[in-house]
Amino acid sequence: MSWWDSDDDEPLFDESDVRVRPSRRGSRPRTKTRPAHKDAETGLVLAVDRGRYTVLLFEGKRNEREVTCTRASELRRTAIVNGDRVDVVGDLSGDEGTLARIVRVKERTTVLRRSADDTDDVERIIVANADQMLIVVAAANPEPRARLVDRYLVAAFDAGIAPLLVVTKTDLADPAPFLATFAELPLTxxxxxxxxxxxxEISRLLVGHTTVFVGHSGVGKSTLVNALSPDANRATGHVNVVTGRGRHTSSSAVSYRVSHDGETGWIIDTPGVRSFGLGHVDTDNILGAFPDLDAVAESCPRGCTHLPDAPDCALNEAADAGTLSDAAIGRLDSLQRLLTTFTA
Incomplete structure (x- = not known):
């Protein structure tokens, strides 16, 4: 069919008859302006599970409750972790089947991170806003690992978190030889x-603080959490008699309240790990986690690497002269191993 009538040269169709399909995007202009959410309530993230966040609202008040939340679309690239303080809107009743929405993450006071290994620049945020780290090790079954504890101490120093140390299963082995390694540190x-x-004794150290629990699998960390917070019901496991390794019983970090003499605090139990990468740590902060050696290193020349072959290194000279204790020499070896990893 022709668009034109062959007899009078008039068009068969008029443009006004043509139907214009409306735009799917609509006529409303896009904007980056986000709602202010002035009615949002601030809560504490207690747990994270596959895109759902358990948030405690109205902490310490009569209407205290837990709500299940998702994150707002504008936060899809923002990590939300256990210990975060967040602003929440939507259904805040906490009733079964309801879902609120996290619209803001408050500024964090501290961030504890770890990487897959020391050469990995990709960091993983473990918890936020903790002010203490409780390092749990076993005197035996599994054997205590001083170098893993050193890694925890480095991570705590880098994050500005005060470390504590609990040694479990002391009825299985004398912890004195292991503890001698840390005797010269200001470590509770x-x-x-x-x-x-x-x-x-442990509860007194925890109330008034937010304390993240870390430790090797099988050291009794979850058992300690259950004793301190009976409502926790954390799964406990055993140590393989052949490999000497513990079984992972905690799959995600979860917060629990701990009480003592009318005071309360928060403990955050994290999954047991066999390694703790420090790829995110500034190498200048590594020596700061070894205060006994840091004081000696003040006499090192500027730019000293503190490695075994470093010229005029005060640490190596002190070790050669026998002025370092046996514990300090062991910690120097641990320090140099860490520094070697970062310079490799």
Whole structure:
């Protein structure tokens, strides 16, 4: 069919008859302006599970409640972790089946991170806003690893978090040789046996703080959490008698309230790990986690690497002269191993 009538040269169709399909995007202009959400309530992230966040609202008040949240679309590239303070809108009733929405993450006071290994620049945020780190090791079964503890200490120093140390299963082995490695550090140490845990002593250290629990799999970390917070119900595991390794029983970080003499605090139990990468740590902060050696290193020349072959290194000279204690020499070896990893 022709568009034109062959007899009078008039068009068969008029443009006004043509139907214009409306735009799917609509006529409303796009904007980057986000709602202010002035009615948002601030809460504490207690747990994260596959895109759902358990948030505590109205902490310490009569209407305190937990709500399940998703994140706002504008936060899809923002990590939301256990310990974060967040602003929440939507259904805040906490009733089963309801879902609120996280629209803001408050500024963090501290951030504890780790990487897959020391050469990996990709960091993973473990918890936010913790002011203490409780390092849990076992006197035996599995054997304590001083170098792993050193890594925890470096991560704590880098994050500005105060470290504590709890040694469990002291009825299985004498912890004194292991603890001698850290005797010259300003580190609070508590020992515990399988039959008797000093819960009052540990609780006093925890109330008034947010404390992240870290430790190798199988050291009794979840058992300690359950004793301190009976409602936790964290799964506990055993140590393989062949490999000497513990089984992972905690798959995600979860917060629990701990109380003592009318005061409360928060403990954050994290999954047990066998390694703790420090790829995110500034190498200048590594030596700061070894305060006993840091004081000696003040006499090192500027730019000293503190490695075994470093010229005029005060640390190496002190080790050669025998002025370092046996514990300090062991920690110097640990320090140099860490520094070698970063310079490799």
């Amino acid at each position: 140490v508590v020992t515990s046996s399988t039959e008797s845990m000093p819960l009052d």
